[in-house]
Amino acid sequence: MSKHAKVNGGRLEFIPPQIPTRVEEPPEDEGWLHEVNLDGYRTQVIIDKGGVRLYSKNGGDWTTKYWPIALAVELPCRAAIIDGEIIVPGEQGPPDRPSLEAAIWNEPGRLVFVALDILHLDGRNLDSLPLLQRKQALWQLVEHGPGKIQYSEHFEGSALAIFRALEKVGLESIISKRADSCYRSGLSNTWLKARYFEGPDF
Template structure:
């Protein structure tokens, strides 16, 4: 078998899971109003992927750059009950409403990395299993069980069902930067996606 053979939602290279290009939401003017979608606040942080395997913990930017040294407090805080995993999320500096302030985030990366938090919203791989082929809500359930939602360095991104437009207006009023709507039954696919929509 090739050393770069595809294994369970990632690629193995010398026993290490490799970075997977993220799924990217399509920008829209209004959130979807039909059924079958779930919605999350747009955190407006830095898209980040955490990889856990027998080589340790690594954090990657959305372009696949290894930013583990920049995000070292998060890497040190990863202590999850799994052998291998790939988590998708955003690094933020939480504000009053939970979203990130981009100028503060940029400054914190270089000057106060202890303020950084990783908010996980998807899981692509867990202990040898490809979860990317599962429907979104099943992946969210697996992620919730793994992360054990709390207020530590690794947090869980809650999702909401119901009227997207009402949620969109609410997050605007409290100063958040829009919402991400995702098809509840969607599989994870790298690249630009019409099953993930960003309204802001």
């Protein structure tokens, strides 16, 4: 179900996130983009005339918990809704998931927001645009941001080849997304999550 951005008293409202469906194997046909599954805390950044707010995947206001991120959001726009994840970067390789909760409470300066998608920009709802167009708009917005706001790169081509490369650095799963898909809140069959596994077909 599509959830267009709503404005309440001049403030943009939270949009429930799109959730990937778990699958045994990633899609191998054309038309898919693949992203690393960061295994962080799903987070939505809302920018409007009232400032910056950050929400958990269930719509809880976590701005005070993620205050270093809120302070770091200085992007060239008046209003935006950005879907992403909060992570703690690892020393080498994958994000440090075991340290994430402790960092939120004790060392919030270690937190980084990785932008995955953009749903609204300066008065225009983008959720009905194809994913690839949204990613391009997101890159143009985020590329100039500081180190605490990062862009989630995507890969095209063979998902299995990408899996093999990622597994070598300790990453275990990917999210595959239809390049032409709209953004839809809730469980989605145009976003698929697959874990790396050692099998006879791999």
